[in-house]
Amino acid sequence: MSNNWEMVIGLEVHAQLKTSSKLFSSSPNQFGSEPNENVNFIDSGMPGMLPVMNFGCIEMAIKTGYALNFKINKHSVFERKNYFYPDLPQGYQISQFEFPILSEGYINIESGDNQKKIRIERAHLEQDAGKSIHDIDPKYSFIDLNRVGTPLLEIVSYPDLSSADEVINYISSLRQLLMYIDVCDGNMQEGSLRADVNLSVRKKGQELGTRCEIKNLNSFKFIKQAIEYEFQRQINIIDSGGEIEQNTMLFDTSTGETRAMRSKEFSHDYRYFPDPDLLPVNLSQEQIDKIKPLVGELPQDKLNKYLDNYSLDKDIAKIIIAEKQNANLFEKMISESTVKPKLIAAWLVGDIFAFIKENNLEVDSLNDKTKDITDLLRLISDDVISNKAGKEILPKVLNGEGKPSELVKELGLEQVSDSGELEKIIDEALVGEEENILKFQGGSDRVLGYFVGKCLKATKGKGNPKLINKILLERLKK
């Protein structure tokens, strides 16, 4: 039984930085190009070519430093991590080892109903490798070096995570933050964000066990599956009297199992040493300070603002801050209109997101529709049209079929808010209802609903329900 076992997990998250060019060369940093299109002689490891540091990567690392509460190191050093693989033409990866650019950070994640602080040991800049394609030819591997030299920030947590759900929350929070500060596009499918999971098991309260590392997971689903499988695998080994061998594992997405990578004759020895082609990075406090204002508002800042200034419900506020583009759209509508933020928020997470989902759109694509949306919401809050009419018009507004006020006229959806007219209709509706009126006066509230319905029907659904309610109450109390 796994009841008295617990898992201890530390994560290495690789985030591709969304610079225009690569870490040490001017080739485009771009996904989805033709094979070897974005490769120059530095990337392909030609002899005599020298790497030149892209300052954009340092800026993004510093921004990340602020967002993840890191100590930003003025002094950091690039080293060579030596290993042989065909998609690594230099024969080594340039990375940071002893002196990373960021150290000792943390983020807070949700764990059940509580917040949990996850400490982050370090984050360092390094090069991504190319891609090997093994399934075109039985005897040969095909190599595409486009990804070689793409800047990565490797973010290494302490083993502070203790469930698959915490891991997912941690990675989601990281992803959200990196996207907010605009350093990573967060596209896990394209490999912009990948995680290595280090997992060990122990009986509750006991010393740490031997860990295994599951490499290169790039979806939340697979991360969860891999963790659950590996947890059980390790428990089974120990329960049957075995010992965990420290190993690097691969997760097989087709079987849902982890397995050890082809065991090597000898253990890895990366023989790190400072790269003689690259001098140390020495930053001034001024250079670091200059980047702080570029960090902008973080999700937690926005959440507080939405709760305190706009009085949104927490659940709704959380949906809006989940993605930066949601928050941008929301704030644009607030800045452009006097409609209450609460009403905007309700429509955004309701009918507007439903429309986006239904039509497979990007949230950003509605940025030029914000004025029309808030005009429509203004008509609702001014009681010119009913909520129901608003729902009917919204898709037409979002499809660009017309301005809200024109559509209201065209479709005859204007609400009857003329009390004289409504009084007349109500009086007619009450004729012959003496029995029901007595029932109401005797305390049966249900009858009120019946009357409202009857009057609305008489207005063909266009009567202002609030006003009808009010007039009805006056009449019935007499």
Next chain:
Amino acid sequence: MSDIDIKRISYLAKLKLPSEKEEFYSISLKDIIKWVDNLKKVDTSKTEPLHNVTEKTVSIRNDEVSKSNSVDDVLSNAPERAQNFFKVPKVVE
């Protein structure tokens, strides 16, 4: 001084070493290390590690793209190519 694991070293260096040469290279490497070990005689307890002999910092460039060559240039030295890929003996890990 620790022993030389000549099999491991040749593996890491991707060099094929005939077994009759193993002893010769073990001894040679041991001699080299012994000689380098002379450095241990220097007292460095009060010396900061030096990562580079110049005091300078890394030279930087702005984040701008420039393309200096074509795909064909990059593939022109490849022993074998298939379309625009490098074609290499299968290495699966």
